[in-house]
Amino acid sequence: MRLLKMILAIVFLMTVPLLAFDFDIDDAGDxxxxxxxxxxxxxxxxxxxYDVSDNNSQSNSFDFGRMYFGANYRLSNQFxxxxLTDFSQQGNTSKFKVFPKYAYVDWKIKDGLSLIMGLQGTNNWKxxxxxxxxxxxxxxxxxAFGKFWEVTAMTYASHLxxxxxxxxxxxxxxxxxxxxxxxEASKSGMGSSADMGVTAKYNFCDDYYANLSVINGSGYKERENDIYKNVQLRVGSHQINKRLHLSGYVELEPWSGSSLTGDRQQYMNVQWDMMASFKRNGIFSVGVDLNGKKFDGIETINAFCYSIFGNFHIFQEQLLFLARYDNYSTGIDHAEFFDYDQVWWTNGGLLILGLDYKPHKNISIIPNLQMKSYDNQEYRNKIIYIHLSFGF
Structure with a gap:
């Protein structure tokens, strides 16, 4: 019953834009x-x-990742x-919640220039x-690096x-x-996929773009919790008939916290990302991504990750082979404040191998193997998945 109520609420919210306009219900044309x-x-x-790890954590289950429902309504050529709602499970609990993920106005000021105002997608990893x-x-x-890093950060915080x-x-x-x-330095991790704020998007031409955002920095599931605002800049270029995509990103995250003596002091976290991808439609797609974040504070921690990924068409658009490898360096291995100058083995990696079968252009069935490795463990977490995704 609770799920039904949430679905009805989502459907109602999707139809609200129609109620804002005056048209004659008897006029089918309107x-x-x-x-x-x-x-x-x-x-x-x-x-x-199906968990096939070498340790004793083996298990299997059906589960639900998340679901998005929403609508886009064109008020005019300018507005x-x-x-969009995000219906997902919260952590490892059995609780499902609905969050508004997007709720914004898109104002096309002129050709190539638009202003996004409200709850919107961020520039960090889109x-x-x-x-x-x-x-x-x-x-x-x-x-993904953020999820990995946050676990290590919580362990280090417990140590402190x-x-x-x-x-x-x-x-x-x-x-x-x-x-x-x-x-305080690590509370936002690697950021969020959506946040409240304002973004200016500018396309210099068909081949170059720049997006500048000023956002709360607390994410779309949390309220603003300080006086500071994050500034994000994403620039990019499409070359060789849009086969090659080059993109770079930087984010400034100011915050204040206790100094070593207890006085309030201002700090600045800096996050960055660089990506290059190349694709041939119907044949293959490959890419490399480098990213990291400097967590400022009494102790400065520099986290770094690189990722290599791609997919290759085996049978036209219906069957693809996909692969990806991530390497995570948390920056906490040689943190300054450990007993007896000990070293933590906190780095790790991720390997994904799979097949993407598309019985329909909007439906994918993806059997895949995901292996996570940790420097402080002799075994790897190995999980076999069969994912079903759909969109419309």
Whole structure:
């Protein structure tokens, strides 16, 4: 019943744009014209997984990744509005929640220049995600690195907390401030796929583009929690009849936190991404992505990741082979504040191999193997998936 109520609410929200306009319900022409301006969209990710890891964590299950429903309504040649919901499972719990992912106005000021205002997609990993092409089975490289890094960051934060708790020495306050400082520096991880803000998009011509955003920085699932705003810049170029795509991105994330002595001090996290991809329609697509983030603070941590990915058509558009390799360097291996100058083995990697069978242009069935390796473990997490994705 709860799921049915959520679906009905989504359908209602998708039809709201039609209610904002005055047309005669008896005039079929007005209704047809209004509907012609409405584009309904949706995506769904489902999967079966079988854990075949070398340790004792073997299991299997059917599960639900996420689902998107929304609509785009063209008010005029200059203005359009878009609303998209994200229906997904929260972490490892069984709870499903609906979040508004997009809710914005797109104002086309002139040819090549538009202004996006509201809850919108961010510039951090959208282009690499499109080049990778398989968000339905795994995250874009920078987002995937963020998931990996956040687990290590929580472990390191626990270590810092353990060192100061119960310690009444002269160094107690300094250790406590170091713990608080790291928590503040790392709270946003590698960012979010959507956020509240304003974006100016400019296409210099068909081959060059630049997107400049000012956003909250807290993501679309959280409220703004400080006075600072993040600035994102994504620039790119399409060459060789749009077969080659080059793109670069940088984000400035200001924040303030405790210094070693307890005073408030301003810091600046810097995140970046560089991507190159090349494709021949109906034959193959390959790409490489380099990304990282400098977490500023009492201790500066530089995280770095590289990813290589591609797909190759085996049988026209119906069957493709896909592969990807990520290498993660968290920057925490040689963190300054460890007992006895110990070294943590916190780096790792990801390997994905799979086949993409398309019985319909909007449906994919993707059996794939995903292996995660960790420097501090002798075994690898190996999971066999069968993903089903659809879109309209």
């Amino acid at each position: 209704l047809v014209e209004a509907l012609s301006k409405l584009k309904v969209e949706g995506k769904g990710y489902f999967y079966y997984k 359009s509005i878009r609303y 282009e690499p995600e499109n080049a990778w092409g398989y968000r339905s089975i795994y995250y874009a490289p920078l987002e 907390s353990y060192l100061y708790q119960g310690n009444q020495s002269e160094d107690y306050e300094r250790q406590k401030n170091r713990y608080r400082n790291f928590n």
